[in-house]
Amino acid sequence: MLGSFQTFVWPFVLKPLIICVAIMLFFQAQAIIFVWLERKVSGRIQDRLGPTRVGGKFGWLQTIADGVKLLLKEDLIPSEADQPLFRIAPYIVLVGSFAAFLALPFSDGWVAQNLNVAVFYILAVMSVEVFGVIMAGYASGSKWALFGAMREAAQVVSYEVPMAICIVLPVMAAGTMNMTTAGRMQAGWLINFRTGAGWLCFHDPFTFFAAMVYLVCATASVKRAPFDLAEAESELVAGFHTEYSGFRWLIFFMAEYASMLAVSGIAITMFWGAWNGPIPLCDLVGVPPGHWFRGLLGFLNFIVKGYFLVLVMMWVRWTLPRIRIDQVMKTCLKYLLPMSCFLLLGAAVWPVLVPTRFGGLIGGVAAALVALAIVAYGVATTPASAAQGRRQRVY
Amino acid sequence: MLDLWPQILFWILAVVTVVSSVAVVVAQNVVRAAVWLLFALAGTAGLFFLMGADFVGATQLLIYVGGTLVLVVFGVMLTARGPFVRMETHSAEWTLAAVVGLALFGLLAGSILAASWPEKGSLGPAELNATSSRTSLDLGLAFLGIPPQRAGGVETTAGHDPANIGYLLPFEIVSVHLLVVLIGAAYLARSKRRRARGV
């Protein structure tokens, strides 16, 4: 009995089950925290307080209250809708973004399935999500939903191209698509001039810009503002989920926040040092390799970085106005795609021109400084009235 | 006991794939057919993963499901007049199609079962599970013109045989072909619009 437990029940039934349940719980907890965070962030950006009542001063129970409200809402299916497709669409979206987490390493060894082609696999399963959205739009039998779905299809399929090209850069630098291996390569200091190792975004001058282009494409591919044309409230009511209510709508919502974390997870693992902090704290303190504390610290690192990137996405959403659909397509096909192709070519040629890893690191840091200088120049030359406009308003 | 689980998964995926492919034929609504095709393709991708072809499986998901299938549904939406396209097939046609289909299947199944397939034995790839396979490396080398290491330890590199360039030429041809198709599809779609304006 014990033998069959050790050879079959534990490794093939119980362990996968526990991992799946853990990821599912994580998945839902993320959505709850992100929704609360989004409200607080948007509130602060718009000079409001955000939720303050439910669950004390910071309104931290607000999302749970909303969830209960959504669960109790009537589950409507329009008479025009194609019933089975309408019912199944949210689950396809959910499966798409949930499956991405199965290959995402949260810390060294904390990965459900250590796939050899992990990063490619995640991009692949997240592209399945689009199909669920299109189905939802089509099955709703409403023109708003249909238009939303068509915009979504055009947008996401287009943005996948520069996004995948940008991901190829760190894959080339690391020489692997295995995210755990790529993460282990970035261990140690943020930039280590002695060994030439460091986070992959500083690998050469092109990877840093690729990380930026990737972030823009990732924002668009999870249909966040300013690229949320698929659900533009002002023109399409609510886009593809116009006809959805209650639990099914909740699933769309959860999947959106989970995919935000998933694309951030790819960015972190492939560009921003995976689960490694900027300082090798465990090595300095002397924690032995393989100790559980390393895993935990890595997980915390990963979560902090992931939350930061998601916070940037929220910041962008509540700062920039939504752009038009033709501008969305133009941004992708005329700017981001040539940019990513140029970066790919550059990163392919760079090791030939500068064979040492050290030279690449210098270039990478220089690129980061140039990017910082551009941002600083932009901030410095912004008219003071634009920056101060909000404060000068009289209430 | 250890080998049981992949086989159970294989049969689940096989049943999903087969049922979905049959449903594609039976479905009268094109979008429903596309959804069944999604399940068939995803099931096939799962079978690829089980057969140690993780790169091919992920490609299948990314290009087939995320690209081609979205294109197909896009095509349905652009060409649908009513909310749901419905074009019936007559029962006589169904009968004929079923007879021809079963005959074709009988032919294929007969030849599959009659042929003597080489036994796998010790020559096959030793690492069968997707987590440890190095197929992406071998595939990349094959596309770059370096023939992959043959199973069974017989290494054939380009250095041994300069005439053997692996799959470099087909790879280049496919790349150019894709470029031509990109331009061609854009041209076809564009000429349509100009024509509509003229009329």
Added chain:
Amino acid sequence: MQHPVASLPTILLIAAIMFVCGAVCMATKRNAVGILIGAELVLNASNLNFVAFAYLTPFGIDGQVFALFGIVLPAAEAAIALAIILNFYNNHMTVDVDRATELKD
């Protein structure tokens, strides 16, 4: 060493069912997009065969290379086919392939 998940004839039979379904789909559907879907099924069945050969015969990775070509080329085919279908729709206001009869006589 693990045992293979299934024998070669089993996988080939599954692919054969897919192939036949695709062929019948191409024959019975009136909708041009439906025919395209049938073609995708046929190509997918052939890919399954290629991967099965790579898995269960001593030819190594070659089957997977062919399967990759078999995935990429249908994507191109679908793009062209949809462009043709859109033009067809523009000219005939339908995607019923039985209406394409101008070249008949």
